[in-house]
Amino acid sequence: xxxxxxxxxxxxxxxxxxxxxxxxxxxxxxxxxxxxxxxxxxxxxxxxxxxxxxxxxxxxxxxxxxxxxxxxxxxxxxxxxxxxxxxxxxxxxxxxxxxxxxxxxxxxxx
Amino acid sequence: xxxxxxxxxxxxxxxxxxxxxxxxxxxxxxxxxxxxxxxxxxxxxxxxxxxxxxxxxxxxxxxxxxxxxxxxxxxxxxxxxxxxxxxxxxxxxxxxxxxxxxxxxxxxxx
Numbered sequence: 001x002x003x004x005x006x007x008x009x010x011x012x013x014x015x016x017x018x019x020x021x022x023x024x025x026x027x028x029x030x031x032x033x034x035x036x037x038x039x040x041x042x043x044x045x046x047x048x049x050x051x052x053x054x055x056x057x058x059x060x061x062x063x064x065x066x067x068x069x070x071x072x073x074x075x076x077x078x079x080x081x082x083x084x085x086x087x088x089x090x091x092x093x094x095x096x097x098x099x100x101x102x103x104x105x106x107x108x109x110x
Numbered sequence: 111x112x113x114x115x116x117x118x119x120x121x122x123x124x125x126x127x128x129x130x131x132x133x134x135x136x137x138x139x140x141x142x143x144x145x146x147x148x149x150x151x152x153x154x155x156x157x158x159x160x161x162x163x164x165x166x167x168x169x170x171x172x173x174x175x176x177x178x179x180x181x182x183x184x185x186x187x188x189x190x191x192x193x194x195x196x197x198x199x200x201x202x203x204x205x206x207x208x209x210x211x212x213x214x215x216x217x218x219x220x
Contacts, residue, residue: 032207043200043211044153087152091207098143098207102152 001026004090009105013078020074021104023088032091033071035062037084038103044087047073075106083108111136114212116201122218123191131186131215133201141204142184144168144176146197147214153200159184191219 005024013019025033033050048055050062050071061074071090075082088101117132135142140161145153155168159178173195175187184203188195196219202209 034208043214044209045211046208049208089209098155098209100145100153 003027003092004088004099004101006086006088006101006104008102010107011104012107012109014109015078015080017078018074018076019078019106020072021086021106022070022072023090023101023104024068024070025088025090025092025099026069027090027092028066028069030069030090030092033062033064034089035060035071035073036087036089036100038087039084044100047086078108080108080110082106113137114201114203114210116199116212116215118215119213120216122220123188125191125193125219127191128187128189129191129217131188131199131201131217133184133186133212134182135184135201135203135210135212136182137203137205137210138181139203139205139210140181141206141209142178143202143204143209144174144184144186145200145202146170146195147200148197156186156199188217193219195219 035047036044037047038044050064054063059076063072085103085105087103090099114135143158144156154170157176159165165176199215201212
């Protein structure tokens, strides 16, 4: 099983819809979880951290399910500008090894 | 703060040439990283540093070298460029685990 797995997509979603995608991780000792956003030909940028209690920032909600070892990202009322690749990041083990998923591509359709 | 800066933005190398990719951060972060990202693929860690004078290999260190003489700078050296090193190179820094990325260097080796 890969350390961090994401559905590569693309997810093609009409503007205004709600979309959600998950990221699974293999190491139950993982400590920290993040979602990054990467626009085409740009650098990744931190979108939000994922806390045990969940995290909401405007239209974006991130949740952690430790029992099933996955994190999720929900985007409500999607905008054209949400089109990007969303990278899941997990820190694993006592050495805080940082592991990036390969990303999920999201296309918001007008 | 300007964050993480990288130079050059683009470079074309011939096989066997050498070059140094520059990375500087002004956030006083101890942790710095070099990643490569091939088209349509995830980030792969090349080298990282936990502080001035300390460097460690990541997932794909072969063909590269790094140094960390100051907190601010973390240059990546390619000694004998090969076509397999054609990629986009991202430098990142962090205070803990939340990473901040530079804009990247697009390198083509022909």
